[in-house]
Amino acid sequence: MLQDQKVSFSGVQPSGNLTIGNYLGAIRNFSTFSEQYKCFYCVVDSHAITVRQVPADLRRRTYETLALYMACGLDPEKNTLYVQSQVSAHAELAWMLNCFTMFGELSRMTQFKDKSAKHADNINAGLFTYPVLMAADILLYQTDVVPVGIDQKQHVELCRDIATRFNALYPDTFTIPEPIMASSGKKIMSLADPTKKMSKSDENTNAVVYILDDKDTIIRKFKRAVTDSDTVVRYAEGKDGINNLMTIYSCYTGKEFDEIEREFDGRGYGDFKLAVGEACADALAPVQARFRELMADKAYLEEMMKKGAAEASYYARKTLSKVQRKLGFVQLK
Numbered sequence: 001m002l003q004d005q006k007v008s009f010s011g012v013q014p015s016g017n018l019t020i021g022n023y024l025g026a027i028r029n030f031s032t033f034s035e036q037y038k039c040f041y042c043v044v045d046s047h048a049i050t051v052r053q054v055p056a057d058l059r060r061r062t063y064e065t066l067a068l069y070m071a072c073g074l075d076p077e078k079n080t081l082y083v084q085s086q087v088s089a090h091a092e093l094a095w096m097l098n099c100f101t102m103f104g105e106l107s108r109m110t111q112f113k114d115k116s117a118k119h120a121d122n123i124n125a126g127l128f129t130y131p132v133l134m135a136a137d138i139l140l141y142q143t144d145v146v147p148v149g150i151d152q153k154q155h156v157e158l159c160r161d162i163a164t165r166f167n168a169l170y171p172d173t174f175t176i177p178e179p180i181m182a183s184s185g186k187k188i189m190s191l192a193d194p195t196k197k198m199s200k201s202d203e204n205t206n207a208v209v210y211i212l213d214d215k216d217t218i219i220r221k222f223k224r225a226v227t228d229s230d231t232v233v234r235y236a237e238g239k240d241g242i243n244n245l246m247t248i249y250s251c252y253t254g255k256e257f258d259e260i261e262r263e264f265d266g267r268g269y270g271d272f273k274l275a276v277g278e279a280c281a282d283a284l285a286p287v288q289a290r291f292r293e294l295m296a297d298k299a300y301l302e303e304m305m306k307k308g309a310a311e312a313s314y315y316a317r318k319t320l321s322k323v324q325r326k327l328g329f330v331q332l333k
């Protein structure tokens with residue numbers, strides 16, 4: 001990393017099939033930093049075990065998520081792509097930061113409240129301290145920007161608070177990171193209930209468009225998307241379903257909302273839904289083709305994992321030993 005080169009860091013959990021929410025809200029934006037920033041994009045498998053996973057599925061999805069990063073345009077020569085559990089510094093720094101994070105702060109995290117309601121039989125300590133591991137991920141690389149969807153903003157803000165607190169006690173330890181959210185696409189909503197975020201863990205698969213869905217499935221899901229009893233394609237309060245579809249269409253076509261309103265003036269929702277489905281399916285087709293090629297070559301993916309983990313460890317260890325020194329841990333040469 002050059003002295004004055006800025007750093008981008010983000011992560012995605014391999015905890016389910018990735019959705020167009022993950023794509024439009026996060027992954028698609030990762031590559032915007034690849035040219036000028038030093039970029040670290042991680043498959044956060046350690047985060048995924050805060051809820052129960054089937055081991056074989058977690059393993060498969062870890063490969064898939066790495067392959068999707070690349071299929072979505074992240075070049076492993078320009079970005080450090082790696083798997084979180086393969087860089088042990090994440091777990092080590094998380095422990096240290098646990099000692100600088102308050103119980104009250106973690107209790108206020110909305111994702112913890114939601115997830116503990118959903119997994120009431122398994123409210124484990126890892127689910128509670130999840131944002132501390134996320135702070136460790138980010139702070140290990142002296143990160144400047146964190147491209148995320150809006151649902152992760154609160155966690156990045158907590159990370160900033162932890163880093164600021166640590167720096168006040170031990171000056172100049174961490175760079176304070178900024179969350180960066182896409183102007184549109186930062187919150188893609190469920191197709192079945194457009195007041196709710198589209199989520200990879202949704203049990204209703206019709207509510208969610210997966211990056212790997214085929215064209216027919218994508219079109220069928222958009223056709224069934226919940227809208228309203230009005231017939232005019234217009235971005236307005238109370239039209240959550242249409243607002244969401246307009247956002248998705250705008251993300252894929254680059255068109256502004258007023259342009260979309262003019263395009264569908266006098267045409268019904270049926271036409272509009274079909275156009276959204278087609279735009280989405282056409283944009284995903286090359287991603288899917290590249291994904292299939294990559295998944296057919298596991299040895300290559302493993303080689304990339306090794307390379308990524310070695311690169312990430314090099315930078316992560318530097319920050320970790322700085323923190324250990326500041327805390328007073330004895331370091332042997």
Ligand code: TYM
Nearest residue numbers: 010011012013021022025026134148149152186187188198
């Ligand atoms: P995860 O795996 O839930 O989601 C990955 C990324 O996708 C974004 N996202 C969305 N954006 C727009 N609309 C949606 N419907 C939507 N659903 C998901 C998320 O905001 C996220 O950016 N805790 C994180 C993973 C993580 C991380 C990190 C992120 C671990 N360590 C460090 C950044 C930095 C998570 O569970 O994301």
